Amino acid sequence: MNVISTHLLLLFMLQALIFTSDVVAEQKPALHWGYVHFPPYFVETAPGLAEGELAALLQRVMQDLQLEMRAQQYPNRRMINLLNEGGLDLAMVISSVLTQQHLYLRSAQPVAMMELAVYWQPGTQPVRQLSDLNNSRLIVMSGYTYGGLREKLEPGNGFIRQLVQIEQHRLGIEALQLDRGEYFLSYRHAMPPESEHQLNYHILDSIEMFLWLRQALPNSGLLMQQIDALLERYNNEAQAAPMP
Incomplete structure (x- = not known):
């Protein structure tokens, strides 16, 4: 095999190797x-x-x-x-x-680090601990576990009188304003900044x-x-x- 043929063969093998590597990366x-x-x-x-x-x-x-x-x-x-x-x-x-x-x-x-907080409108009885929500109408996010608290909040367990479920945090604020519930359980960092000026709140827990x-x-x-x-x-x- 002459020098030119050898160079062509090496070039072909190099191109084939590059092509194979590209295919693997793409796949x-x-x-x-x-x-x-x-x-x-x-x-x-x-x-x-x-x-x-x-x-x-x-x-x-x-x-x-x-x-x-x-x-x-x-x-x-x-x-x-x-x-x-x-x-x-x-x-x-x-x-x-x-x-x-x-x-x-x-x-x-x-x-x-998630700060679990409860929100309420001015004039509503303040909350300082979870037990203060007893017999209340509570707004929660659909599907959220709240660090394991969700099961306890089911109305059938005798703690919460009525549970209102929503899909987004802004809808929780609207539900409070429409008096669909007395309190809204949410994560503080997910709430719009202006909500802390419009609503009262208390941090119940921090969850990782x-x-x-x-x-x-x-x-x-x-x-x-x-x-x-x-x-x-x-x-x-x-x-x-x-x-x-």
Whole structure:
């Protein structure tokens, strides 16, 4: 074989290798991330696109790991059911939402701290502890577990007189204003800032939110280790950053 033929053969083999690598990269499936409408953490801007504080965090993780992600917003109950069926690759939820935790790996540190608060209109009897809601008409988010409190709040358990379920936090404020309920149980960070000037509120508890990765994914253990390392790095960078 002459020199020219050898060079052509090597060039062909190199092109074939590059093409094969590209095909493998293209065939690598995007991770399916499911979320609910939960501003300012998650907000759908277009089908398959999400913005918000935690959406940006997850997008940064995926970018640093050079992984593709497919974002999809779901109604509250559908999201929880799909998660517990093992139908999502990624999720950011509090632990009580996930009843089938053996299907997922949990991040070593929380990605957010949720303040559980109760809201009411001026003139309504104040609430300082959960027992103050006894025999009240309570507005709650559909599908939310509230850190394990949800079952206790069912009217059949004799604690809450009437339960009104809504899908979005702004609808909870409207329900209060329309007197559909006396109190609204919500997460403070998800409430519009102006609500704290319009309504009275009291923080009942703080609940951690974690990132969850489906355990059945290839190399899920290694992937979660990489995610944990990135989350720790981001946290250290944030703490070291000068105060504005």
